[in-house]
Amino acid sequence: MTDTDQDHPRGPHLAPFRGLRFVREHVGSLAAVTSPPYDVVVRPDGQRHLETADPYNVVRLILPDASTPDARHHKAARTLAAWLDQGVLARDPAPALYVYEQRDGDHLQRGVIGALRLSGPEEGAVLPHEDVMPGPVADRAALMRATGANLEPLLLAYRDGPATAGIVERTAATEEPLLAITTEDGVRHRLWALTGSAEQAAIDAELADRQALIADGHHRWATYRRLQADHPPGTGWDYGLVLLVDSARYPLRVRAIHRVLPELPPAAALAAARGAFRVRRLAGDDLEAALRVLAEASGDTGAGAGAASGGTGPAAGEVAGGVEGNAFLLAGDGFHLLDRADPVLLRETVPDDRPEPWRRLDATVLHGLLLDHVWRVPDSPEHIRYIHDAEAAVRLAGQLGGTAVLMHPVREGVVLDLARQGVMMPRKSTSFGPKPASGLVMRSVEPRR
Numbered sequence: 249m250t251d252t253d254q255d256h257p258r259g260p261h262l263a264p265f266r267g268l269r270f271v272r273e274h275v276g277s278l279a280a281v282t283s284p285p286y287d288v289v290v291r292p293d294g295q296r297h298l299e300t301a302d303p304y305n306v307v308r309l310i311l312p313d314a315s316t317p318d319a320r321h322h323k324a325a326r327t328l329a330a331w332l333d334q335g336v337l338a339r340d341p342a343p344a345l346y347v348y349e350q351r352d353g354d355h356l357q358r359g360v361i362g363a364l365r366l367s368g369p370e371e372g373a374v375l376p377h378e379d380v381m382p383g384p385v386a387d388r389a390a391l392m393r394a395t396g397a398n399l400e401p402l403l404l405a406y407r408d409g410p411a412t413a414g415i416v417e418r419t420a421a422t423e424e425p426l427l428a429i430t431t432e433d434g435v436r437h438r439l440w441a442l443t444g445s446a447e448q449a450a451i452d453a454e455l456a457d458r459q460a461l462i463a464d465g466h467h468r469w470a471t472y473r474r475l476q477a478d479h480p481p482g483t484g485w486d487y488g489l490v491l492l493v494d495s496a497r498y499p500l501r502v503r504a505i506h507r508v509l510p511e512l513p514p515a516a517a518l519a520a521a522r523g524a525f526r527v528r529r530l531a532g533d534d535l536e537a538a539l540r541v542l543a544e545a546s547g548d549t550g551a552g553a554g555a556a557s558g559g560t561g562p563a564a565g566e567v568a569g570g571v572e573g574n575a576f577l578l579a580g581d582g583f584h585l586l587d588r589a590d591p592v593l594l595r596e597t598v599p600d601d602r603p604e605p606w607r608r609l610d611a612t613v614l615h616g617l618l619l620d621h622v623w624r625v626p627d628s629p630e631h632i633r634y635i636h637d638a639e640a641a642v643r644l645a646g647q648l649g650g651t652a653v654l655m656h657p658v659r660e661g662v663v664l665d666l667a668r669q670g671v672m673m674p675r676k677s678t679s680f681g682p683k684p685a686s687g688l689v690m691r692s693v694e695p696r697r
Contacts, residue, residue, distance in 0.1 A: 259373045259458040260404070262362035263487060264343035264448050267441070267689040268397065269426070274336045276302045279429040282437075282687040285400055286310040287384070287467070290640045301432075304336050306687030310391075310399050317387060321394040328395050339692060344441035345448055346426075346689055347419045348491060350682045351436040355501070357682050358416050359493035360442075360451060361401055361689060366476050366486055373459050374404065377667035378466045379675045383629065388471040389478075396694035398472075398489035400686045402465025405495040406458045412451045413497055415442070431685060439688055460492060461667055463500055463680035484693040491684045502663075503679040504655035506641040507614070508633040509625055510648040514580030517651040520622050521578070524593050525586040535639060538583040539654065545575035545587045546610070546656035574613045577654035579642045589617060597621045603671055605662055610655055611674040618653075634676045 275281050280302035289295055289311060298307040312324040331337045346361040364374075392398065425438040442448060462469055472488035479485040493500065509517070521527055530538050575587040597617040598607050606612060619625045625632060635641040638654050645652035658678050666673060 259455045260406075260460050260492070261365040262345065262360065262452055262455055262490075262492065263365065264345050264443075265363045265487075265489075265691050266339045266341070266343050266695075267346060267361075268337055268339050268692050269689050270304065270306075270687065271335055271338050272427075274334065275304045277429070278427050278688075279431050281305050282429070282431055282685045283307040283310065285464070285683050285686055286388075287634070288636050288683065290635060290637070290644065294640075304331065306399070306690075309395065310686055312391075317390065321390045324391055325394040325396075328397065337690075339695070340441060342441075342443045344443045345451060347416050347440040347442060348684060348688070349420055349436075349438040350684070352434070352682055355682070357493060357498045357500075358420060359491045359498070360412065360416060361489070361491045361684070362451075363487035363691060364404075364490045364492075366472055366488055374462060374469070375459060375664075375667040376462045376466055376469060377663050377673050378462075378677055379672045380467050380470045381627075381675055384467045385470045385474060388467055389474050392471060392475060392693070396692060398691040398693060400465075400468065400690075401489045401491045401684050402468045403463040403680060403683060404460040404490050404492045405463045405500055405680070406455070406460045406492060407494060407496040409451075409454050409458065409494045411454045413494055415447050415451060427688065435682065435685075437685055437688060455492070461664060463493075463495075464683050465490075466675070487691075487693075489691040500660070500680045501682065502657045502660050503636070503681065504638075504657040505676040505679045506635045506638055506655055507619075507653040507676075508635055508641050508645050508648070508650060509623070509631065509653065510633065510645075510650040511631060512623055512625060512651045513649060514578065514645075514651045517578060517580070517623060518584055521586055521618065524590050524617060524622050525576075526588040528585045528587075530583040530585060533582065535579075535583075535642060538577055538579075538585075539638060541585060542575055542577040542654060542656050545585060546573075573608060574610050575656065576610065576614060576618070579652040579654060580645045580650060586618075589613060593617055593621065603666070603669060606666060606671050606673065609658065609662075609673060609677060611658075611677040614653065614655070615674050636679050 270278060270281050272278055281304050283289060283298050283306050289307065295307060295311055298305045308327050309324050312320040314320040314323045348359055348361050350357045419440050419442065423440050425440050428438045430436045475485045518527060530541060574589055575585060578584040578586060594617060597620065598612060635644060641652040641654060663678055
């Protein structure tokens with residue numbers, strides 16, 4: 249993102265590469281081999297659905313199914329090698345940057361996919377904003393080592409790139425795409441290859457004066473950096489696959505990432521939360537209506553307080569003098585709104601060594617006060633599942649007999665301000681999108697064909 253108020257090193261360097269893509273003639277359809285990003289796939293149901301959509305669905309590479317981590321990674325490597333041998337996948341003949349378009353109803357997003365240089369003169373030009381968990385980073389690193397490939401691009405946002413925007417828009421308006429598909433969620437995807445050296449140089453030159461915010465893919469970013477450190481300079485591991493979107497022209501959607509606590513029954517969650525929060529049951533079972541109540545409670549607590557009761561009478565478990573601002577929606581036994589946290593507990597459980605906007609984040613309060621102090625739920629995969637879709641989170645909690653904690657999204661300005669200060673938000677605080685589909689274009693880091 250452009251930052252005229254401070255000096256920063258040279259911006260991101262985006263290099264062309266020979267994209268690794270599915271060959272249309274060897275698959276059922278190009279739409280059927282795509283997948284959401286690995287961390288968005290709801291497992292196991294969503295994974296099985298994708299595996300059966302087409303025998304060559306990319307989920308077999310990004311989420312291989314086997315009994316141990318080593319077996320999974322080696323299975324992905326064998327699958328990738330087999331698909332290359334069979335001609336299911338092939339590298340494009342010339343290095344390219346790729347213009348990528350997503351259209352979801354009235355929402356249009358366009359950007360450029362390329363290989364981003366990870367270190368050198370542009371150090372500091374890419375701004376992360378979330379902490380990461382070591383387990384997923386180790387898993388993604390082992391998978392990339394085994395396959396020798398970047399299988400999914402991460403999403404970066406920057407602002408005000410007129411030259412790049414002109415190239416992107418002219419390409420979309422006048423050139424025949426490499427592919428044009430509609431995935432089962434109704435999103436239309438188009439992809440073009442930019443092979444001209446003048447266009448590639450113009451994009452790279454413009455990015456030299458920009459900063460980019462990691463919108464989605466913090467674990468993959470940390471994986472790129474780990475793999476770069478594990479290899480000598482001058483290899484393909486000095487680069488990582490990214491999609492860069494000018495969010496001034498194509499504003500991103502910011503959504504929340506929800507939590508499912510499989511081993512915490514709703515009754516136990518509610519009983520423990522009373523005394524730390526005001527707890528109110530919402531009338532009915534309409535998820536959208538409940539999320540509107542959460543939005544009101546999170547954005548305008550004066551309006552949200554009245555609406556949140558859902559006509560059910562006085563609130564139960566009310567905390568006198570509670571702090572307004574943080575709100576959560578618990579699902580599993582109907583919907584319950586948690587708001588107005590006990591100020592004493594907030595002071596005791598939220599670290600005071602970070603800026604105030606960080607201390608006020610819902611994710612900060614959730615993990616510090618509720619998960620760590622009240623519920624004592626360990627932050628491990630078997631105890632907390634991170635789900636991007638609210639309906640899927642509610643459904644999964646019901647299947648497991650656990651509790652879903654539905655969140656309200658963080659404003660983009662808060663994310664950017666904290667990132668520029670070098671302050672990391674709690675992991676899985678935000679979900680920017682639309683996210684690039686996996687399986688449209690990949691990158692061989694160590695070409696084996």
